[in-house]
Amino acid sequence: MSLPAVVAESSTVAQMPEAVRNVCDLPYDVLFELFRHLSAVDVTSLLNTCRGAHKHTQDPSIWQRYCSQYGLRSVVNFGGLSFYTVYTQLLHPYGPLLGLWASDYPYRGNIIEFRLIPGDDKEQGGLSTSTRHPVLPNYVRALKIGFDAPFVPSPRTTIASQAPSPRSPNDVPPKARVSCSVLPPVDHAHWHSTYVEVVPPSSYGYFMQGYRKPFPHPGFPPLDALWYDSPRGLPHLKPSIPVLVDQRELVRIYPAVRLPIIFASTTPHMKPAAISIHCSGGDDRCTQMYQPALPFDDLSTAPPRYYPLRWDIRAGVDPSDADWKLGTLEGLWLGVFGPYGTEVLHLTWHQEEEELRAIKLTGDANVPRGTLSWTLHASSNASPPIPTSAEWTSELPGGCLVYTGTGTISERGFPYGITVPLSIAILNADDIHIFWDQMNDTRIYTRYKGREGGAGC
Ligand SMILES: [Zn+2]
CATH class of the missing domain: 2.40.128 (Lipocalin)
Known part of the structure; x- marks a missing residue:
C-alpha cells in the first residue's frame, strides 16, 4: 500500500522539531485535515500505522466525506451500519460499477445500469418489442449489492477483497453481498447468491463458424469506441483468472447440421479489462437477462464481458434554433x-x-x-x-x-x-x-x- 507523499518527504522531516519527526506525532485534527488530500486507501494505511490515531479508524466524519463523493449523504437505511462500513465494504469495492455497461454478448449485446439507491442496486434496460416507434427501456431489477441479502450466503459472495482493511479482527465489518432475483425483492425466497467479477484484458473474441468457413464477429468494444468510459475504472475486486478455451479446432469437426455456430478464439486485438456477472441460482430467467436468446447455437462458455458505457445523455437542440448543428x-x-x-x-x-x-x-x-x-x-x-x-x-x-x-x-x-x-x-x-x-x-x-x-x- 502506498503511503502519502507527505510521509516520505525526508527533507521536511529533517526540519521538524524532534517531537514531530513522525507524521503519527501530529495531532489528530491536523491529520484529519491531511486526509482531505488522501485516498481512502492511504487514510486507512496511515491510521493503521499510527498507534495514537488508530482509534479514529471508524471516525464517521472521515467516511462520510468519501461516501458523499458517490452522492450518498445518509446511511439511515443501511440497517444501522456506519459510514465506515458502507464505504469500505460497498462503495470502495463496487462504486466504479455505478453507471451504464455494455456487453459483448454475440450479436445482440446487452446494456445494464448500476445505480445507487439508499442501498445499492442494479437494474437492466430490456429492449425488445417490435413496433414502429422505439420502445423505451423497461427497467428490471436484476441484482443487488448490499448488506441485507436474505439468502444463505455462499463463500463466493464475499469478494470485497481489496477494500481498505482494518487492523484488528474485532473491527471486521460485515461484507457487502451480491444477490440476484428476477422477481420483486420482497419475494425473498427467490433471492440467491451471485457474484460480480473483474476479468482481465483478453484477446479472445467471438467467431461464427459458417458452412464453408469461419468469420470473425465484430470486436467489442471496437478499437476506437467513443462510447467507452475509460475514466470510470473497474470495481476494486481481485481480478479473476478465467479459463478460456480456444475453440477454433473444435468447431472444425462439428457436423454440418449443427452449423452455423458461435465459438470463441483469439483475435489480434486485446480488449480491456471488464466485469462479468455469474448467477449461481441456476435460474434460466437470470441467464436470459444477460444472455438474451440468439437464433444460433453458441459454443462459447465464458459469460459476457461488460464494458463501462459513457453516460452520454444530452438535451437536444431544435434544428430551428441558431445553436443547432x-x-x-x-x-x-x-x-x-x-x-x-x-x-x-x-x-x-x-x-x-x-x-x-x-x-x-x-x-x-x-x-x-x-x-x-x-x-x-x-x-x-x-x-x-x-x-x-x-x-x-x-x-x-x-x-x-x-x-x-x-x-x-x-x-x-x-x-x-x-x-x-x-x-x-x-x-x-x-x-x-x-x-x-x-x-x-x-x-x-x-x-x-x-x-x-x-x-x-
Ligand atoms: Zn440469478
Whole structure:
C-alpha cells in the first residue's frame, strides 16, 4: 500500500522539531485535515500505522466525506451500519460499477445500469418489442449489492477483497453481498447468491463458424469506441483468472447440421479489462437477462464481458434554433430495427469527415452490436434530395432537414456488411427518420433521455 507523499518527504522531516519527526506525532485534527488530500486507501494505511490515531479508524466524519463523493449523504437505511462500513465494504469495492455497461454478448449485446439507491442496486434496460416507434427501456431489477441479502450466503459472495482493511479482527465489518432475483425483492425466497467479477484484458473474441468457413464477429468494444468510459475504472475486486478455451479446432469437426455456430478464439486485438456477472441460482430467467436468446447455437462458455458505457445523455437542440448543428445530435439513441425491435445506438459527430455516425451498442442476428449502423453525410444537405418513396416524404413535416447517408445491412450471421444508400430526415431535437431504400422501410430513431426522460417507472 502506498503511503502519502507527505510521509516520505525526508527533507521536511529533517526540519521538524524532534517531537514531530513522525507524521503519527501530529495531532489528530491536523491529520484529519491531511486526509482531505488522501485516498481512502492511504487514510486507512496511515491510521493503521499510527498507534495514537488508530482509534479514529471508524471516525464517521472521515467516511462520510468519501461516501458523499458517490452522492450518498445518509446511511439511515443501511440497517444501522456506519459510514465506515458502507464505504469500505460497498462503495470502495463496487462504486466504479455505478453507471451504464455494455456487453459483448454475440450479436445482440446487452446494456445494464448500476445505480445507487439508499442501498445499492442494479437494474437492466430490456429492449425488445417490435413496433414502429422505439420502445423505451423497461427497467428490471436484476441484482443487488448490499448488506441485507436474505439468502444463505455462499463463500463466493464475499469478494470485497481489496477494500481498505482494518487492523484488528474485532473491527471486521460485515461484507457487502451480491444477490440476484428476477422477481420483486420482497419475494425473498427467490433471492440467491451471485457474484460480480473483474476479468482481465483478453484477446479472445467471438467467431461464427459458417458452412464453408469461419468469420470473425465484430470486436467489442471496437478499437476506437467513443462510447467507452475509460475514466470510470473497474470495481476494486481481485481480478479473476478465467479459463478460456480456444475453440477454433473444435468447431472444425462439428457436423454440418449443427452449423452455423458461435465459438470463441483469439483475435489480434486485446480488449480491456471488464466485469462479468455469474448467477449461481441456476435460474434460466437470470441467464436470459444477460444472455438474451440468439437464433444460433453458441459454443462459447465464458459469460459476457461488460464494458463501462459513457453516460452520454444530452438535451437536444431544435434544428430551428441558431445553436443547432449536427454535433448536437450526439449521444445515446434508441432505434427500431424492423422485426428485431428497439436497439441502442451511440451517435458521434466527426468534424473532419463531416459525418454523423451511429454505432450499434445492441444488435441483432443480421447486424450485430459494435457495428456502424448508419452514417449521415453532412455535405449532402446542399445537393438535391435523392428520389425516394412518396409515402416517406409525405410523412415528413415541412421544412425538416434532409440528408443522404449510408447504412449497413447483411445476411443473417453478418459474414460481411453491405453498404446501402439512405435518406435521413432530422425532424426535431430528438427524432430522426431514416428511409432504408433497400428495405422500402422508414425507421424511427429517438433520443434516449435517461430514466427520468419518460421511461415511466
Ligand atoms: Zn440469478
